[in-house]
Amino acid sequence: MSANQESLVSRFPAGGVAAVTAPCPAPSGDALSLEHISHSFDTVTAARDINLSVEPEELLCLLGPSGCGKTTLLRFAAGLERPQQGRVRIGSQVMSDSHTSAWTPPEQRHVGLVFQDAVLFPHLSVLENVGFGLPKLSPKERDQRSRALLAQLGLAPFAESYPHVLSGGQQQRVALARALATSPRIMLLDEPFSGLDARLRDRIRDDTLHLLKRNGTATLLVTHDPEEALFMADRIAVMRDGMIVQQGSPTDIYCNPQDPFVVRFFGDVNELRGVVVDGRVDTPLGPIEAKHLPDGAPVQVLIRPEALSIEKLAGPKDHTRSHVLMSRLLSGASFIHLCVHQGNDEYHMHAHMPGVFLPDRNDPIAIHLDPSQAFIFPL
Numbered sequence: 001m002s003a004n005q006e007s008l009v010s011r012f013p014a015g016g017v018a019a020v021t022a023p024c025p026a027p028s029g030d031a032l033s034l035e036h037i038s039h040s041f042d043t044v045t046a047a048r049d050i051n052l053s054v055e056p057e058e059l060l061c062l063l064g065p066s067g068c069g070k071t072t073l074l075r076f077a078a079g080l081e082r083p084q085q086g087r088v089r090i091g092s093q094v095m096s097d098s099h100t101s102a103w104t105p106p107e108q109r110h111v112g113l114v115f116q117d118a119v120l121f122p123h124l125s126v127l128e129n130v131g132f133g134l135p136k137l138s139p140k141e142r143d144q145r146s147r148a149l150l151a152q153l154g155l156a157p158f159a160e161s162y163p164h165v166l167s168g169g170q171q172q173r174v175a176l177a178r179a180l181a182t183s184p185r186i187m188l189l190d191e192p193f194s195g196l197d198a199r200l201r202d203r204i205r206d207d208t209l210h211l212l213k214r215n216g217t218a219t220l221l222v223t224h225d226p227e228e229a230l231f232m233a234d235r236i237a238v239m240r241d242g243m244i245v246q247q248g249s250p251t252d253i254y255c256n257p258q259d260p261f262v263v264r265f266f267g268d269v270n271e272l273r274g275v276v277v278d279g280r281v282d283t284p285l286g287p288i289e290a291k292h293l294p295d296g297a298p299v300q301v302l303i304r305p306e307a308l309s310i311e312k313l314a315g316p317k318d319h320t321r322s323h324v325l326m327s328r329l330l331s332g333a334s335f336i337h338l339c340v341h342q343g344n345d346e347y348h349m350h351a352h353m354p355g356v357f358l359p360d361r362n363d364p365i366a367i368h369l370d371p372s373q374a375f376i377f378p379l
């Protein structure tokens with residue numbers, strides 16, 4: 001957590017939850033929009049003319065490597081930082097505008113914030129932590145709302161417990177319930193699952209997704225984990241070096257990547273080079289169509305391991321043809337290292353096969369390519 005986040009937490013001691021300060025008008029249009037946002041820290045450009053919006057009830061994942069500027073954008077939305085250029089709106093209301101110097105402080109933005117580390121009041125019970133941001137409700141209403149949220153997250157038995165007896169995952173769920181209790185106009189989640197071990201993380205992601213969807217809460221989730229983005233998002237915006245490289249539905253981003261960076265960011269790829277001839281590129285796996293590129297263009301060919309389907313050929317082990325180097329079982333798939341031959345050249349490639357498929361070293365193979373998982377970009 002940064003110093004500024006900590007200072008917000010101390011201003012909102014409920015651990016980053018902005019308390020309800022006034023009734024809020026229903027948002028119109030987008031729940032959140034960042035318009036032409038640019039910002040530099042000394043020599044680092046964290047945002048370059050960013051345009052991004054979150055629709056009502058939408059869960060948008062901002063996905064990118066460490067240092068690309070994700071948290072900075074979330075901080076602009078929360079009001080923890082003021083962008084040097086551009087405008088931030090929540091619903092129809094302008095929160096900050098570099099042209100007019102308009103500025104709404106964080107505590108009046110009516111956002112829910114959850115960071116990597118849940119910061120709960122140690123001296124308040126779980127129920128009191130969740131109800132902390134609801135001073136305007138009667139004690140009975142506050143109790144009902146808090147208990148209903150705790151029940152949705154499977155935390156009802158812990159309502160009277162104190163935070164120190166909860167596990168990290170349970171504390172994170174209390175932080176989520178507390179942020180949601182105020183019915184924020186938008187939830188801003190900054191890597192909220194990254195401090196949890198893998199199994200717990202999967203469960204809490206699942207709980208969180210259902211909770212946000214049941215409550216119809218517009219959400220901006222920052223993550224560096226592509227699996228998490230695919231699991232959680234209605235829409236993904238992929239970010240690199242302060243820019244949005246591509247945004248679209250998870251299927252669109254995964255199946256129609258517009259940039260080699262996007263392909264590589266989603267995992268292991270086999271990389272080849274070639275030249276377009278008659279609208280095709282010749283590869284060791286056969287020709288691949290490249291009608292969108294001019295003849296003679298040098299290209300890179302990126303092929304996902306799951307695009308390769310392996311067939312074991314009959315006959316003795318043979319390392320002079322395409323063959324298996326090694327195979328390993330992963331959870332839910334088999335990972336096969338291949339030596340692929342083309343003329344006198346050899347290529348080391350990876351294939352994923354569903355289930356248990358573990359051919360032996362030097363087994364001769366045929367390789368079938370699914371061209372929809374092969375992407376060609378100009379060099």
Ligand SMILES: Nc1ncnc2c1ncn2[C@@H]1O[C@H](COP(=O)(O)OP(=O)(O)OP(=O)(O)O)[C@@H](O)[C@H]1O
Nearest residue numbers: 041044046064065066067068069070071072073224
């Ligand atoms: N207050 C600051 N002062 C100086 N540089 C900053 C400040 N805040 C962020 N930066 C720099 O701006 C860039 C973007 O940072 P940001 O935290 O937004 O990235 P990120 O994508 O969220 O990374 P991570 O996933 O590691 O948190 C980084 O190079 C970072 O070092």
